[in-house]
Amino acid sequence: MIEHTPRAKRGAGRRRFLRRSLAAGALAAAPTFLVRRYAQAQEKTLKVVHWKHFVPDYDKYFDVFAKEFGEKHKCKVEVDYVATPDLPTAIAADISRRGGHDVFMLNGTGSWLYDQILVDVTDVANRLGKEFGGWIPEAKDVAVVRGKWLCIPHWYMSFPWIINRQYFTQVGEDFTDKTTWEDVRRIGAKLKAIGHPLGIPISQTPDSNDNLVPVMLSYKAYMFDKNGGIAFAKKEIVEVLRFGAALYKDTMTDEVLSWDDTSNNRFIASGKGSMICNPISAYRTAAKDQPDVYKNLEIVKPPIGVQGIRVGGARTMSYGIYNFSQVQDLAKEFLYAMNQEGLRGMEASTGYNHPYLNAFFKKPMPVIGHEPKLELLQDYQQYVKFIGWPGPMTKIATTMYAKFIVPTMFAEVCTGRKTPRQAMDDAEKKLRAV
Amino acid sequence: MTGSAWGVRWRRLRFLLASYVGLAPFLAFALFPFYWMLITSLKADANLYDLRSNPFWFSRVDGATGQPYHKDIIVPASLTAGPIRWEIRTGAATTRSDSAVNPPAIAWIGDQKVLSPVDGTLAEIRVPTGQVAHPNEVIGVIHVPNPTLTHYRYLATTPFARWMQVSLVTGAAVVLITLVLAVPAAYGLARLEFPGNRGIGIAIFLTYLIPPTILFIPFSQFVGALRVDNTIWSLILSYPTFTVPFCTWLLMGFFRAVPKELEERALLDGATRLQTLRMVVIPVVMSGILTAAIFAFTLSFQEYVYALTFISSTVNRTLPVGITVDMVRGDVYFWGPLMASAVVGSVPVVILYALSLDWFISGMTTGAVK
Numbered sequence: 001m002i003e004h005t006p007r008a009k010r011g012a013g014r015r016r017f018l019r020r021s022l023a024a025g026a027l028a029a030a031p032t033f034l035v036r037r038y039a040q041a042q043e044k045t046l047k048v049v050h051w052k053h054f055v056p057d058y059d060k061y062f063d064v065f066a067k068e069f070g071e072k073h074k075c076k077v078e079v080d081y082v083a084t085p086d087l088p089t090a091i092a093a094d095i096s097r098r099g100g101h102d103v104f105m106l107n108g109t110g111s112w113l114y115d116q117i118l119v120d121v122t123d124v125a126n127r128l129g130k131e132f133g134g135w136i137p138e139a140k141d142v143a144v145v146r147g148k149w150l151c152i153p154h155w156y157m158s159f160p161w162i163i164n165r166q167y168f169t170q171v172g173e174d175f176t177d178k179t180t181w182e183d184v185r186r187i188g189a190k191l192k193a194i195g196h197p198l199g200i201p202i203s204q205t206p207d208s209n210d211n212l213v214p215v216m217l218s219y220k221a222y223m224f225d226k227n228g229g230i231a232f233a234k235k236e237i238v239e240v241l242r243f244g245a246a247l248y249k250d251t252m253t254d255e256v257l258s259w260d261d262t263s264n265n266r267f268i269a270s271g272k273g274s275m276i277c278n279p280i281s282a283y284r285t286a287a288k289d290q291p292d293v294y295k296n297l298e299i300v301k302p303p304i305g306v307q308g309i310r311v312g313g314a315r316t317m318s319y320g321i322y323n324f325s326q327v328q329d330l331a332k333e334f335l336y337a338m339n340q341e342g343l344r345g346m347e348a349s350t351g352y353n354h355p356y357l358n359a360f361f362k363k364p365m366p367v368i369g370h371e372p373k374l375e376l377l378q379d380y381q382q383y384v385k386f387i388g389w390p391g392p393m394t395k396i397a398t399t400m401y402a403k404f405i406v407p408t409m410f411a412e413v414c415t416g417r418k419t420p421r422q423a424m425d426d427a428e429k430k431l432r433a434v
Numbered sequence: 435m436t437g438s439a440w441g442v443r444w445r446r447l448r449f450l451l452a453s454y455v456g457l458a459p460f461l462a463f464a465l466f467p468f469y470w471m472l473i474t475s476l477k478a479d480a481n482l483y484d485l486r487s488n489p490f491w492f493s494r495v496d497g498a499t500g501q502p503y504h505k506d507i508i509v510p511a512s513l514t515a516g517p518i519r520w521e522i523r524t525g526a527a528t529t530r531s532d533s534a535v536n537p538p539a540i541a542w543i544g545d546q547k548v549l550s551p552v553d554g555t556l557a558e559i560r561v562p563t564g565q566v567a568h569p570n571e572v573i574g575v576i577h578v579p580n581p582t583l584t585h586y587r588y589l590a591t592t593p594f595a596r597w598m599q600v601s602l603v604t605g606a607a608v609v610l611i612t613l614v615l616a617v618p619a620a621y622g623l624a625r626l627e628f629p630g631n632r633g634i635g636i637a638i639f640l641t642y643l644i645p646p647t648i649l650f651i652p653f654s655q656f657v658g659a660l661r662v663d664n665t666i667w668s669l670i671l672s673y674p675t676f677t678v679p680f681c682t683w684l685l686m687g688f689f690r691a692v693p694k695e696l697e698e699r700a701l702l703d704g705a706t707r708l709q710t711l712r713m714v715v716i717p718v719v720m721s722g723i724l725t726a727a728i729f730a731f732t733l734s735f736q737e738y739v740y741a742l743t744f745i746s747s748t749v750n751r752t753l754p755v756g757i758t759v760d761m762v763r764g765d766v767y768f769w770g771p772l773m774a775s776a777v778v779g780s781v782p783v784v785i786l787y788a789l790s791l792d793w794f795i796s797g798m799t800t801g802a803v804k
Contacts, residue, residue, distance in 0.1 A: 049746060054764045056532065080746035083759045089650070093743035096651040097658030100746065207765065261765035270485040271498055281766050288551065289479040291506040292499055347512060370511040370569055 044075040046330050047101040049090050052081045054281045054352055061348030069337050075330055094322065102325035103334060106318040108206070108401065110142045110386075110393025111150035112228075118150040119321040124332050125149035128339050133358035136381050141392040142316050151320035152335045155345065155353035157279045158380045159210045159313035161303070166296035167196040167274040175275075180304045181218065181243065188251025188275070196274040198251040199267045201259035201407070202244075202414055206315070208259070208407035209387070211277045214313040216240050216406065217385050218305025223400065223431070228391035232428050241413045241420035248414040257411060269293060277302070277313070280351060280374065299373055302383065310383045314354070316393070354380060399434045468780075475773035476581040478503055479552075482769055492581045503578040505552045509543065511569045516544030518567040520574075526556050528576055530584060532591060541574075543567050552576055553584040585770030586778075594775065596749050597756035600666055601735055602782060604752060607670045608734040609727045612677040616726060619678070620685030621711055625697070635686065642679035646739045649675070657744050668744035669752070673734045680733070681726040688722030689715065724793040732783060753779050 048066070053059050059081060066077040080101065082090045087107050094100040095117055111118055125143065129135050139153045163175050171190040179187075188198045201208040216223075221236040248256070255263075267273035269286040271293045276282060286294040302312045319338065321331040338345075342360050346353045351367035351374055361381065368374040388397030400406065409427040412418040418426070473491070474482065481487060486497025495502055519542045522528070531537040531549035540556070541548040554576040561573040623635045653675075657668045692715055700710040716723065741752040751759065757775040761768040 047746075052759055052763050054766050056763070078747070081748065081759055082742065082746070083762050084764050086742050086759070089739070089743055090746065092651060093654040097654045097663070099658050100654075100663060262767050265765055266483060266485075269483050272485055278765070281764060285483075285766060287508070288505075289483045291504065292496065367511050372570065 044327050044330055046070075046075055046077045046103065046327055046334060048077065048079045048103040048105075048334070049087070049094065049101040050079050050081055050105050051084050051087050051107055053349060054279070054284075055349050058345070058349045058352075061345065065338070065341070065344075069334060073330060073333060075327075077334070098322075098324040101322065102327055102331045103319055103321055106151055106316070106320055108315045108317075108387070109398045110145075110316070110388070111318065111320060112145050112392065112394045113398050114320060115145045115150055117323050119323050119325070119328055119331075120148045120150065121152055121321065121332060121335060122149040124152055124336050127336060128152070128357060132339075132342075132360065136356050136358065136384075138381075138384060138386055138389075139356040141386055141388065142318055144392070151318040152339060153316060153318045153356045154338055155342070155349075155355060156314040156316045156384065156386075157352055158354055158377060158384065159207075159214070159277050159279060159315070160377060160380070161275060161277050161300045162268055162280075162283055163275045163298050163300055164196065164268065164271070164273065164293070164296050165298050167191055167194065170194060175298075175300050177301055178304070179300075181215065181247075184275075184303045185243075185247050185250055188247065191274040192251050192253075196272065197253050198247075199256055199259075199264045199273045199276045200247075200252065201261075201264060202248065202256050202411045203259045203407060204404040205260045205263075205407075206401070207261045207264065207278065209401050209404065210313040210315060212244070212406050212410055213387060214277075214302060214311040214385065215244065215305070217311040217389060218302070218309045219243070220306060220309065222390060223406075223427075224388055224391040224394075224397060226390050228388060228394035228397065230396065230428070230431055232424065234424065237424045238420040241410065241423060244410045245413045245420070248410075257415065268297065279315075280377075283373075284350065297373070299376065301376060311385050312380055312383045314380075314384045314386060316386055317353075351377070354384075396431060396434055400431055403430065403434075405430055471773050471776050471780075474769060475585050475777050476583070477770065478578045478580040478582050478584070479770060480505070480578055481580050494580060503580055504557060505554065505576045505578055506572045507540070507548070507551065507574040507576060509548065509567050509569050509571050509573055513543055513546045513548075513569055515566055515568040516546070517564060518543050518548075518561050518573060520559060520563050522556055524556050524559060528552065528554050528556055530588070532588065548573070550576065552578055553582060553587070554578045585768075585774040588768075588771045589774055589778065592760050592771075593749055593751075593756065594753075594778070597751050597753045598779065598782075600750060601753040601779075604666050604669045604673070605731045605734045607666075608673040608677055609730045611670065611674045612681050612730040613723065613727060615674065615678045616681040616685055617716070617723065618711070620682045621689050621715065623682070624686045624689035625694075635683075638679045639683050642676055642683070646676065646737070650739050650743050653740065654743055663744055664747055664750060666745070666750060669734070669737075669741060672740050672744065673737060677730040677733050681730055684726050684729065685719070685722055688719040692718050721793045724790050728786060728790060731786060735783060 050062065053062075063079060066079050070077040084107060087105060091104050091114075094104065106114065125135070135153070142153045143149045143151045165175075168175055168187065168191070171187065171194060173187045173190065175187075184198070191197060200211045202212070216237070219236055219240040220233060221240040222233045223230065223237070225231040264273070264276040264278050265282040265285050268276045268278075268282050269290045271290065280299065283294070283297055283299065286297055302310055304310050319335050321328055321335070325331055339357065342353075342355045342357060343366050346355065346360070347366035351371070354377070355361070361378070363369055363378055365378050368377045387393050387401050391397070405427050409423045412423040412426075413420050477492060480496065480503040481493050484493060484497045487493035520540070521538070521542065522540050528540055528550035529537060530551065530553050537549050539547040540550045556574060557577040558575040559573070560575070561567045561571065567573050619638070623631060623638075653672055654663070657663045657672065660671070662668045662671060696714055696718070697710050700714045701707075705713065736754060737752070738754050741755045745751055745755070748756070748759075753775070757772065757779070761772045761775065
């Protein structure tokens with residue numbers, strides 16, 4: 001029957017249908033296009049993107065600080081918190097739309113990674129350095145690019161070693177300031193035998209970098225030169241990889257090959273583990289949830305490597321200003337004010353935050369100077385080293401961290417898939433390809 | 435009872451037994467994540483970290499010590515030493531300090547407030563009223579109940595309700611926009627013949643294949659240019675970019691399954707194309723439209739990357755982003771509150787599925803049998 005319908009009429013029907021469908025679609029979508037955010041209030045607004053701190057009270061403190069800053073400078077400060085792994089995504093979105101925030105947090109990266117979009121803050125750095133006794137030397141490795149400070153290092157998170165003293169006593173051993181990595185291997189074998197192994201993540205998780213890179217540095221197994229160029233100390237790297245494989249075999253179980261950042265916290269808090277390397281979050285978690293285990297936990301200095309070298313790992317936290325920010329002067333004042341009251345932040349963070357400015361090392365430091373088991377962290381700056389050392393925290397060093405080149409290298413040797421030489425050569429190839 | 439009656443009963447019983455035995459592994463597999471979510475949300479933190487206890491059920495005592503789960507009350511290092519004055523007696527209930535706006539003190543050291551670290555019962559006072567308490571000293575012990583609703587109480591201290599509201603409003607708006615755009619688009623591509631019909635269909639499908647992790651950067655420019663960033667309009671506008679292609683393709687299948695004769699008869703009787711669509715075709719494919727609506731809702735309800743990058747203020751966040759930001763802090767995962775959020779957050783989706791289950795199944799099986 002349909003064949004009797006005139007073609008012209010059918011065609012008109014289709015066109016009408018398409019027109020109406022299009023109109024309906026456009027009508028439905030129109031309100032979304034018509035929306036315009038109201039103009040910002042007359043007062044200036046400073047927008048900050050920030051991670052969620054381990055300690056909820058630190059975020060509360062930071063909100064109070066931001067409010068006080070706003071009142072003092074007659075502006076509004078908006079702080080947007082994002083989860084730690086999501087911070088790079090939020091920054092990428094800001095850079096893409098050239099807006100969104102004015103100040104951003106650089107979590108574990110140097111200013112080299114964002115040098116194209118960062119404002120020169122050398123004046124702020126000099127002002128702070130002058131007023132607070134100067135910066136620790138490592139601060140420059142984080143912030144200075146081609147002679148200019150492009151971010152202001154605010155605090156770093158230490159990675160001390162946490163031991164369960166009860167298990168060490170049980171096997172008739174001690175852990176002292178003189179304990180070396182070789183001692184750890186020997187004692188760890190005894191601890192593993194009584195069912196309390198060591199726990200160093202050898203997996204694709206940030207903590208793995210923060211555990212293994214200091215081991216390499218304490219063996220002088222450098223991957224970079226002083227200028228940040230790739231320069232593998234091959235003999236030392238092969239040696240440390242051999243040591244790593246032996247340490248893994250003698251003192252750990254294969255669960256460390258699949259760990260994420262939370263695993264070592266659970267490992268020590270549950271009473272299973274005898275020794276881990278982690279920020280004091282693991283210690284605090286045990287205090288909160290496993291008081292009987294917590295009683296036996298102690299914070300100790302990192303073991304000593306070759307030639308008496310002791311290296312403590314750390315993750316750096318800095319702040320920079322986008323060069324597309326409309327309130328750059330205000331943002332600079334904000335960075336200054338944040339560092340000016342560094343100790344208040346350290347107190348709110350319950351001791352996580354370690355300062356970069358010498359004036360803040362006066363003992364007793366807040367929180368860690370008053371908790372007997374944490375007192376030794378007051379000297380952590382004496383042996384702390386950051387990613388890329390002995391060079392600065394360059395883009396390549398940051399990429400090495402982000403691509404888990406060091407944990408992969410260790411994992412390949414520990415699992416017997418590659419010889420130390422092969423694993424090292426592959427790591428170098430990957431790094432040079434960046 | 436005769437032998438044949440027993441035989442009939444046995445055969446029925448055997449059929450039922452076989453059905454349940456066959457279904458049991460599937461049910462165990464499908465429901466285990468929900469069971470795990472629920473049980474974790476009700477466990478005390480001490481039980482969660484107790485590796486010696488049975489992980490599939492609640493434990494009342496510590497696997498290592500055999501003692502009831504407890505928490506020491508330690509004087510914070512930031513306080514100064516002074517005489518203590520207890521505000522509660524042994525056996526009284528305690529409320530965790532972070533689950534109230536202005537939590538009550540359980541004790542005072544001088545004029546310094548001591549708060550309870552956990553929900554529980556004060557079991558022991560180590561430093562009695564009048565004696566001097568020092569920083570880092572254990573002044574008492576709280577018994578921790580297990581199971582507990584403490585993690586659900588914690589949710590009340592977060593903007594959880596607001597995140598849920600944002601997710602629901604966004605989901606509803608996205609469903610509406612998706613259907614308004616996808617129904618005519620699918621119908622046009624399935625039924626109308628015009629040059630490029632097939633190519634347009636494939637192009638629509640291809641847009642769905644591009645992952646949001648690639649698109650979020652150009653989209654953020656788009657959102658910034660429209661000045662809708664940090665509002666839920668940024669999501670309402672961007673989510674249809676993946677729900678419309680997906681639902682268009684889904685609906686094309688449903689429209690193709692409708693016999694052409696039905697439409698031809700309506701056209702012959704003088705109905706226009708729109709009338710045919712509205713009065714004849716849509717009632718027939720209603721189950722498909724509801725299926726598309728459910729998919730559009732769940733896709734937008736669970737989306738993460740756009741919600742993370744387009745919205746930065748805490749109050750405008752969607753549920754998945756809000757939970758992740760607030761309850762995962764570096765390497766410290768708030769497992770209990772995370773699971774409590776997952777339980778509560780899944781309720782709207784469960785209700786939606788329950789209400790439209792018959793339609794949904796009918797939609798999913800359309801065309802399965804000719």
